[in-house]
Amino acid sequence: MIKFFKSTFEKIIEGTLFLSSTITTLAIVLIIVFLFREGIGTFNQSPIEEGFSLVVNKNNPINELSAQQIKNIFDQNITNWKTVGGNKDSIILFNLDNISNFYSDSAIGENFEFLPQCISDYTEKHSGVVAFVSTRYTGKGFTGKILTTPKVTITQFISQKEWFPTAQPAAQLGVLALILGTLWVSFGAIVIALPLGLATSIYMAEVANPKVRNFLKPLVELLAGIPSVVYGFFGLVIIVPGIQKLFDLPVGETALAGSIVLGIMALPTIITISEDALRTTPKAMKEASLALGANKWQTTARVVIPYSSSGITAAAILGIGRAIGETMAVLMVTGNAAVIPHSFLEPVRTIPATIAAELGEAPQGGLHYKALFALGCILFIITMAINLIVGYVSSKKKYNTR
Amino acid sequence: MKAKIKITTVLFLLSIISISTFSQILKIKGSDTVLPLSQKEAETYMKKNKSAKITVTGGGSGVGIAAFLNGSTDIAMASRKIKMSEKMKLQDAGKAYKEVVIANDALSVIVNPANKISQLTREQLEGIFTGKITNWKEVGGNDEKIVAYSRESSSGTFEFFKEHVLNNKNYGTAILMMPATGAVVQSVSQTKGAIGYVGFAYIEKNVKPLKISYDKGKTFIEPTVANAKTKLYPVVRPLYYYYLTKDAAKVKSLIDFILSTDGQKVVSEVGYISLK
Numbered sequence: 131m132i133k134f135f136k137s138t139f140e141k142i143i144e145g146t147l148f149l150s151s152t153i154t155t156l157a158i159v160l161i162i163v164f165l166f167r168e169g170i171g172t173f174n175q176s177p178i179e180e181g182f183s184l185v186v187n188k189n190n191p192i193n194e195l196s197a198q199q200i201k202n203i204f205d206q207n208i209t210n211w212k213t214v215g216g217n218k219d220s221i222i223l224f225n226l227d228n229i230s231n232f233y234s235d236s237a238i239g240e241n242f243e244f245l246p247q248c249i250s251d252y253t254e255k256h257s258g259v260v261a262f263v264s265t266r267y268t269g270k271g272f273t274g275k276i277l278t279t280p281k282v283t284i285t286q287f288i289s290q291k292e293w294f295p296t297a298q299p300a301a302q303l304g305v306l307a308l309i310l311g312t313l314w315v316s317f318g319a320i321v322i323a324l325p326l327g328l329a330t331s332i333y334m335a336e337v338a339n340p341k342v343r344n345f346l347k348p349l350v351e352l353l354a355g356i357p358s359v360v361y362g363f364f365g366l367v368i369i370v371p372g373i374q375k376l377f378d379l380p381v382g383e384t385a386l387a388g389s390i391v392l393g394i395m396a397l398p399t400i401i402t403i404s405e406d407a408l409r410t411t412p413k414a415m416k417e418a419s420l421a422l423g424a425n426k427w428q429t430t431a432r433v434v435i436p437y438s439s440s441g442i443t444a445a446a447i448l449g450i451g452r453a454i455g456e457t458m459a460v461l462m463v464t465g466n467a468a469v470i471p472h473s474f475l476e477p478v479r480t481i482p483a484t485i486a487a488e489l490g491e492a493p494q495g496g497l498h499y500k501a502l503f504a505l506g507c508i509l510f511i512i513t514m515a516i517n518l519i520v521g522y523v524s525s526k527k528k529y530n531t532r
Numbered sequence: 533m534k535a536k537i538k539i540t541t542v543l544f545l546l547s548i549i550s551i552s553t554f555s556q557i558l559k560i561k562g563s564d565t566v567l568p569l570s571q572k573e574a575e576t577y578m579k580k581n582k583s584a585k586i587t588v589t590g591g592g593s594g595v596g597i598a599a600f601l602n603g604s605t606d607i608a609m610a611s612r613k614i615k616m617s618e619k620m621k622l623q624d625a626g627k628a629y630k631e632v633v634i635a636n637d638a639l640s641v642i643v644n645p646a647n648k649i650s651q652l653t654r655e656q657l658e659g660i661f662t663g664k665i666t667n668w669k670e671v672g673g674n675d676e677k678i679v680a681y682s683r684e685s686s687s688g689t690f691e692f693f694k695e696h697v698l699n700n701k702n703y704g705t706a707i708l709m710m711p712a713t714g715a716v717v718q719s720v721s722q723t724k725g726a727i728g729y730v731g732f733a734y735i736e737k738n739v740k741p742l743k744i745s746y747d748k749g750k751t752f753i754e755p756t757v758a759n760a761k762t763k764l765y766p767v768v769r770p771l772y773y774y775y776l777t778k779d780a781a782k783v784k785s786l787i788d789f790i791l792s793t794d795g796q797k798v799v800s801e802v803g804y805i806s807l808k
Contacts, residue, residue: 204700205702225700293705294702366715380676380724381679383719466708466711467706467707467708468709469706
């Protein structure tokens with residue numbers, strides 16, 4: 131009887147463990163599927179808001195305008211149709227929100243019943259007009275020509291440089307600057323954090339006496355417990371003005387400031403994990419090395435570090451992951467200008483900061499919302515690629531040392 | 533212990549029932565700019581009328597009006613006028629609405645106190661924030677790079693500035709986007725060539741507000757409360773409440789309170805421009 135209970139008890143535990151791992155796996159798969167399903171929705175959509183269209187005079191030879199051209203036209207950087215391949219005629223902008231400048235309220239009608247006629251009339255009379263109007267006014271009886279816009283494609287999404295997701299009439303979805311900004315800041319953070327973190331962990335595991343170690347270890351772990359907003363604030367008030375003075379820059383919110391803050395944030399992860407890994411080296415191995423006449427440094431470099439390399443790799447991966455995905459601190463110190471960075475001393479905008487800053491106001495299911503999910507996909511792919519590369523490199527190294 | 537659990541459960545259930553059976557909860561939703569004002573007004577109002585229940589939530593002007601469209605809020609607060617497309621949607625749904633201006637908000641353009649510039653025209657501001665003017669010497673200042681700070685695109689202030697100052701043009705790519713108004717003030721105060729825009733309530737000693745001209749440099753107006761009230765200062769926006777005509781009886785006493793002298797005193801306390 132007791133034996134039976136024992137075996138059922140074991141079965142239950144086994145079942146629970148199995149269930150936990152299944153749930154975890156399912157959750158991860160679900161998140162990935164959800165992320166990619168929403169993200170892929172960005173493509174093959176028109177960059178113009180749903181339910182709206184761009185119309186021109188029917189004699190205008192232009193049939194199609196790209197999102198970029200539309201933005202330049204509405205920003206009045208392009209003022210003549212000749213620039214985009216049309217007739218020599220100046221462009222007149224017409225927007226529904228400023229229709230009251232052209233027609234009185236009585237002409238539009240109290241319930242906007244004459245609005246379609248007004249728009250039709252205006253586009254007919256002015257040959258250079260381009261109007262951004264709801265599709266419901268361009269139906270029956272409309273005399274203008276509706277322009278088509280190329281759909282958002284993956285190559286365009288990744289290669290274009292301008293990120294204006296809320297621009298009217300056509301959203302500009304170019305994420306190159308954001309991707310480069312993210313990589314730039316993370317790379318800087320790793321360059322700062324990895325050597326510093328490894329040195330600290332080796333010191334704590336091999337060199338420091340127990341008293342110092344018992345003091346240092348909780349301190350480092352405390353660093354991990356500080357909320358990221360606090361790091362961000364620290365960065366904004368201390369590091370940003372510091373960098374500005376040190377390099378005599380016009381602006382202190384730079385990629386370097388982000389890298390330093392992220393580097394500090396990644397330190398506790400790297401130190402704790404790699405220190406734990408270093409300390410798992412069996413005493414017998416270390417003593418054997420010392421007995422063969424190797425000094426302490428040789429033992430550490432040739433025996434302890436190679437033995438714990440997989441733990442150190444894990445530390446590096448988790449540190450990089452933290453750096454790439456960190457949101458709040460970066461949002462506060464990098465300046466968030468969506469320009470392609472040429473040096474560490476320029477403002478950058480990262481992918482996580484963009485998602486955090488914009489998702490709140492992006493209408494659910496809209497193009498902007500989906501584009502932010504697509505950014506999430508890119509972030510996921512970057513992190514995964516780095517993990518795979520680090521895993522590959524460290525496995526190769528292990529093979530060599532044996 | 534068991535008795536304690538029982539009592540708490542009963543209390544919990546009772547509180548749920550009492551909340552759900554309470555019919556007169558007034559819901560206000562929308563702009564984050566109006567949020568602190570609405571909260572303070574609702575608090576003061578509920579102190580006076582013990583039976584009134586008001587919940588105020590933020591989310592942005594667009595979110596508020598969307599909630600208003602599908603009927604999940606009684607009042608939509610907005611830091612901009614209702615858009616043409618939103619008007620159409622309301623009309624399609626056969627809903628008549630009323631608009632009330634409850635207060636005014638003014639934006640001031642700020643620079644670092646070390647900057648010798650003290651006034652700019654709208655055209656110059658447009659040039660700076662669209663990225664066409666990049667050095668202070670182009671507008672009569674020292675030979676120094678301009679560092680322009682803006683709010684993130686989710687902010688109503690971002691839209692307001694774009695519409696009223698940039699003439700609906702897009703911001704330049706090199707403009708620095710800050711997550712909060714406090715961060716704009718902080719950055720402008722510590723960056724020599726900085727320029728930014730913030731609500732009146734955020735002006736501090738360590739930044740310098742600029743005089744603005746909307747008539748191509750003929751007159752420059754100082755951003756003061758008095759000038760904003762008379763609409764002499766050009767960058768002023770009204771803050772709106774929208775409600776359905778059929779709900780008029782339900783919301784009347786709250787709106788009357790906000791428009792009263794006491795209500796408008798709260799407006800000044802929160803840092804906006806009162807109507808009177």
